[in-house]
Amino acid sequence: MVIIKDILMYCTNLSSTGVFTILAIAAAVYYIIDGIYYPPPNPDVIRFLDSEALPTPMHLGEITADKLKLYDGSDPKKPLLMAVKGQIYDVSQSRTLYGPGGPYALFAGKEASRALAKMCFDEKDLTDDISGLGPFELDSLQDWELKFKNKYVKVGSII
Numbered sequence: 031m032v033i034i035k036d037i038l039m040y041c042t043n044l045s046s047t048g049v050f051t052i053l054a055i056a057a058a059v060y061y062i063i064d065g066i067y068y069p070p071p072n073p074d075v076i077r078f079l080d081s082e083a084l085p086t087p088m089h090l091g092e093i094t095a096d097k098l099k100l101y102d103g104s105d106p107k108k109p110l111l112m113a114v115k116g117q118i119y120d121v122s123q124s125r126t127l128y129g130p131g132g133p134y135a136l137f138a139g140k141e142a143s144r145a146l147a148k149m150c151f152d153e154k155d156l157t158d159d160i161s162g163l164g165p166f167e168l169d170s171l172q173d174w175e176l177k178f179k180n181k182y183v184k185v186g187s188i189i
């Protein structure tokens with residue numbers, strides 16, 4: 031950058047402030063024109079297109095925790111499911127989070143209440159057993175349940 035500035039100062043006979051001003055104006059013009067031709071995608075439109083691409087969530091009724099494992103994202107044709115407090119949610123719209131390779135893939139196809147309550151990724155906490163949890167952990171689980179209820183479609187419950 032310093033070399034470019036020196037070359038410009040040499041070629042234009044301008045002071046370093048002059049060169050800096052010209053570079054700043056050039057950058058501003060570039061970003062304005064770039065913004066006109068390549069406007070940032072509207073998040074509402076992206077959400078709409080994503081939801082269009084997803085099949086309507088399929089209601090499963092009551093299923094076992096073993097059956098829930100079939101919906102862990104390993105079969106891309108099946109919906110991605112996850113259970114919180116015994117209720118199963120279709121989280122397919124968040125495949126980047128829960129799908130294979132995603133940061134929360136370990137929750138897919140599982141009833142993960144204990145892990146969510148404890149904010150912990152331990153394999154042993156991937157269970158619906160919330161016995162012995164303290165009030166803060168139970169509060170946190172309540173918040174997670176609310177989040178899932180508001181964001182995802184409930185498609186069944188665990189027997």
Ligand code: HEM
Pocket residue numbers: 121124127134137145146148149150151181
């Ligand atoms: C360093 C710690 C953590 C950071 C920085 C972090 C960050 C985030 C961010 C940014 C999101 C939103 C992603 C999005 O909507 O695109 C998210 C979602 C989520 N986080 Fe974490 N997280 C952390 C730890 C944890 C832990 C310990 C748990 C539970 C054991 C957890 C569970 C979740 C879940 C389940 C979601 C997805 C919720 C949904 O479906 O909308 N996170 N996290």
